[in-house]
Structure formats: structure tokens, C-alpha cells
Amino acid sequence: MPEAEFHADYEFLRSQQRLTYDEILRVADVAVGLGVSKLRLTGGEPLLDKNLAQLVTGLAALGGVDDLALTTNGMLLAPMAQRLADAGLHRVTVSLDSLDEQVFSRMSGGRGNLQTVLAGIDAAEQAGLTPIKINVVVQRGVNDHTIIELLDHFRGSGHIVRLIEFMDVGNRNGWRMDQVVPSRHLLDEVTLRWPLRRIDKNYPGEVARRYQYVDGQGEIGFISSVTEPFCGDCSRARLSADGVLYTCLFATHGTDLRESLRNNADEEELTDILSRIWLQRADRYSELRSPELAEAHMQRKVEMYRIGG
Numbered sequence: 001m002p003e004a005e006f007h008a009d010y011e012f013l014r015s016q017q018r019l020t021y022d023e024i025l026r027v028a029d030v031a032v033g034l035g036v037s038k039l040r041l042t043g044g045e046p047l048l049d050k051n052l053a054q055l056v057t058g059l060a061a062l063g064g065v066d067d068l069a070l071t072t073n074g075m076l077l078a079p080m081a082q083r084l085a086d087a088g089l090h091r092v093t094v095s096l097d098s099l100d101e102q103v104f105s106r107m108s109g110g111r112g113n114l115q116t117v118l119a120g121i122d123a124a125e126q127a128g129l130t131p132i133k134i135n136v137v138v139q140r141g142v143n144d145h146t147i148i149e150l151l152d153h154f155r156g157s158g159h160i161v162r163l164i165e166f167m168d169v170g171n172r173n174g175w176r177m178d179q180v181v182p183s184r185h186l187l188d189e190v191t192l193r194w195p196l197r198r199i200d201k202n203y204p205g206e207v208a209r210r211y212q213y214v215d216g217q218g219e220i221g222f223i224s225s226v227t228e229p230f231c232g233d234c235s236r237a238r239l240s241a242d243g244v245l246y247t248c249l250f251a252t253h254g255t256d257l258r259e260s261l262r263n264n265a266d267e268e269e270l271t272d273i274l275s276r277i278w279l280q281r282a283d284r285y286s287e288l289r290s291p292e293l294a295e296a297h298m299q300r301k302v303e304m305y306r307i308g309g
């Protein structure tokens with residue numbers, strides 16, 4: 001969220017505009033009834049919500065959720081990890097783009113603290129929020145020279161580093177194709193240092209291509225959303241804090257569920273709305289990505305801080 005625009009006086013969503021936990025649980029319950037078995041809390045920064053454990057308790061109580069995860073920048077993780085685990089969270093993914101202090105500081109807008117994030121990862125491990133995934137968005141000329149050091153740090157830790165291609169999400173990150181480091185280049189670089197072996201997907205639609213270090217020091221993943229898009233396999237829907245359901249990370253619009261929720265839509269009606277949205281979805285932005293499409297979507301894509309990656 002660019003500081004110039006989202007300054008201290010910026011008017012963020014009022015609580016009345018945000019879904020209540022009860023409303024989120026109603027949508028999640030219906031989604032689970034339709035076959036969803038994996039839920040992720042993301043953001044924005046989900047740990048800014050001090051009561052989040054309460055929501056986790058509700059989500060964990062829905063029958064049929066095999067995987068309940070959270071993605072965080074890790075800054076507030078250490079003091080909350082145990083509470084979240086006790087509430088029923090299964091695991092966390094922590095975003096950490098570099099272990100170089102200067103690069104980290106630049107990529108976190110000068111506000112993050114590397115040691116605090118590392119302490120958060122340790123606390124999550126102690127709380128059993130495992131397997132922990134470390135999300136690294138690789139940008140050419142920004143952090144690509146620090147990737148081997150980062151992999152070296154986490155090798156043998158049991159944490160799974162995932163190298164993600166920098167994407168043109170939202171309208172504000174000034175994305176250019178030449179900033180993307182293709183996964184196959186990274187794979188070549190990593191393999192020169194440590195031989196890797198390809199391993200199977202955990203489940204259909206998994207976004208990361210998985211590899212193991214041949215010397216047994218763990219797993220790493222590559223997410224090639226730009227050079228090898230996986231729209232055809234996409235099984236994700238995203239619900240924003242203000243109740244809009246999106247079926248694509250690059251969507252220009254979604255469906256407002258808040259109004260239905262507040263007009264007392266019952267389970268049957270919500271099931272009907274969700275299944276209709278799902279059956280009608282036709283988004284495949286990443287597969288169709290082109291300068292013309294980017295132009296057509298210019299300034300209209302939903303921002304990443306609203307739908308969480």
C-alpha cells in the first residue's frame with residue numbers, strides 16, 4: 001500500500017463495511033459444504049487483527065477443513081503463534097524476500113525488521129504451525145542476488161522456501177516483464193549449487209513445482225505464475241474483508257456477498273450464489289497475458305492487499 005496514498009489520515013474501511021467473523025464463517029461454511037477443504041487467511045496483514053484467533057477457532061470447527069493456513073509478513077507472528085495454534089490453525093506461510101538487511105528493508109518499505117520475522121518463524125515452529133513455507137518473491141536487480149544465501153539459511157530447517165515469479169497484480173507495483181526472473185533460470189542457478197530432484201504435487205492444482213535437495217536437506221518450490229501460468233488448474237476463490245468474492249488474482253471485478261449476507265440470505269441461497277459464481281468463472285488472465293490485455297485491465301485490477309495473493 002503506497003505510503004503517499006495510504007497515509008496516517010487515510011480513511012480505511014470502517015468496521016461496519018467489513019464482514020463480521022460470523023459473516024465470514026457463514027460463507028466459509030457454505031464453501032466447505034460445496035467441497036472446499038482448504039482455507040487460508042491472508043490480507044493485507046492478517047495478524048493486525050488482534051482477535052484473529054477467535055476467527056480461527058470458528059473456521060477450525062467447520063467439519064471438512066483439511067488444511068487451515070495463514071500467510072503473514074511475520075512481524076507480529078512471535079507473540080501470536082501459540083494462540084493461533086491453540087485455536088486450531090494448522091500452519092503458516094511467511095513472506096520473506098531476502099536475508100540481506102538492506103534488501104529486506106528496501107522491500108518491506110523500511111518498516112519491517114528481519115530479526116523479528118525470523119523470531120516469528122521460530123515461534124511458529126515451536127507452536128507446531130508446520131510445515132512452514134517461506135514465500136520469496138524474486139525481482140530482478142532487487143533481491144535475485146540474495147536467493148542462494150536465503151536457500152542456504154533454510155536448508156535442513158524443515159521449512160519449505162518457495163521462489164515466486166514477480167507478478168503484475170494490482171495497478172501499483174510498476175510491474176515490467178524484465179523484472180521477472182523466470183523460474184527455469186532460478187532452477188538452473190540453484191541446481192549448479194545443490195542438485196535437485198523433482199517431486200510430485202501434493203494435490204491437483206498445487207501452484208508450486210516441488211523439488212527436493214538430493215542431499216536430503218529438504219524441499220523447495222518454484223511458482224512460475226508468469227512464465228508458466230496455471231489458470232487451467234486454479235481452484236481458488238478469494239473473499240475480501242468487505243465481502244467481495246473474486247475468482248482470479250487479476251480480476252477487475254468480483255461479486256458482493258455482503259449485501260446478501262446482511263439481507264439474511266440462508267444457507268441454500270448462499271450455496272446457490274457461490275456455485276453459480278464458480279460455474280460461470282472464465283478468468284484466465286495469466287494464460288492470456290499480453291500488452292493489450294494489460295492495457296485493457298489498466299487501473300482496474302483488484303489490488304493484492306485486498307485479496308492476499
Ligand SMILES: C[S@@+](CC[C@H](N)C(=O)[O-])C[C@H]1O[C@@H](n2cnc3c(N)ncnc32)[C@H](O)[C@@H]1O
Pocket residue numbers: 042043044045046071072073094095096135136137164165166167168169173304305308309
Ligand atoms: C499480498 S501478501 C498478504 C499476506 C501478508 N501481508 C504477507 O505479507 O504475507 C501474500 C503473498 O503475496 C506475495 N506477493 C505480493 N506481491 C506479489 C507480486 N507482485 N508477485 C508475486 N507475489 C506477490 C507476497 O510476497 C506474499 O507472500
